[in-house]
Amino acid sequence: MMRVRMLLGTAAVAVAFGMWLAFTSPTDDLQGEFSRILHIHAPVMWVAFLAFGVTALASIMWLVRKTARWDRLGEASAESGVLFTAIGLFTGMVWGQAVWGRAWDWGDARLASTAVMFFVYVGYLALRRATPDPEMKARRSAILGVVAVVQVPLVYFSVYLFRTLHQTPSIRPDGAAMPQEMLVALLVNFAAITYLFVALLVTRLQVAKAEADATTDSRLAGDAVKPPRLSEVKDV
Numbered sequence: 001m002m003r004v005r006m007l008l009g010t011a012a013v014a015v016a017f018g019m020w021l022a023f024t025s026p027t028d029d030l031q032g033e034f035s036r037i038l039h040i041h042a043p044v045m046w047v048a049f050l051a052f053g054v055t056a057l058a059s060i061m062w063l064v065r066k067t068a069r070w071d072r073l074g075e076a077s078a079e080s081g082v083l084f085t086a087i088g089l090f091t092g093m094v095w096g097q098a099v100w101g102r103a104w105d106w107g108d109a110r111l112a113s114t115a116v117m118f119f120v121y122v123g124y125l126a127l128r129r130a131t132p133d134p135e136m137k138a139r140r141s142a143i144l145g146v147v148a149v150v151q152v153p154l155v156y157f158s159v160y161l162f163r164t165l166h167q168t169p170s171i172r173p174d175g176a177a178m179p180q181e182m183l184v185a186l187l188v189n190f191a192a193i194t195y196l197f198v199a200l201l202v203t204r205l206q207v208a209k210a211e212a213d214a215t216t217d218s219r220l221a222g223d224a225v226k227p228p229r230l231s232e233v234k235d236v
Helices: 001-025 033-065 068-099 109-130 133-146 150-163 180-222
Strands: none
Touching: 001 033, 001 133, 033 068, 033 109, 033 133, 033 180, 068 109, 068 133, 068 180, 109 133, 109 150, 133 180
């Protein structure tokens, strides 16, 4: 538990430092103060992609190894991915309302594909809750976890495939379309929020393992209780 607390504590410090840089760095000439939202929006969406990638990897490993730890990793990472996607959608809507004049547009390829990805992974979590048998739950979740990850590249490349409202990434192989101070603040937030994801993932895995151990212990305790035999029941 001490390691988990240290992880969460240092993650909180890292995120706080990143937010300080976000609120003290220069703003975009066109977007003004609302450009600071991108210091949160872009990193949380990157972490959502990362989380769903980890879920896919864990799902493949479960199909190969059939061990519970891979199933727990897939679930824990999907939960974090859904959380960060929700934050990304919310911050994107706030930014869109301020800059585009509308919070949502189903005609935008990035918005629509991100919403679909979010609901698919909510369905992944719902599938786990609706399947009581552990083996069947792990198998169904692993299959969906492998199939659903195809949405990640579709969401990322949607701005290149369809020219709608959403802008292309500000950081490209040919350079960054922003001042150096803004770039440093953005990269720090990428690192800080990624570290937060790792801390949350480790914490959730610890909780999941404790829950699994408690379930196993309760089953063993229940197995020790045997119903009385008819021959042992004496007439009163």
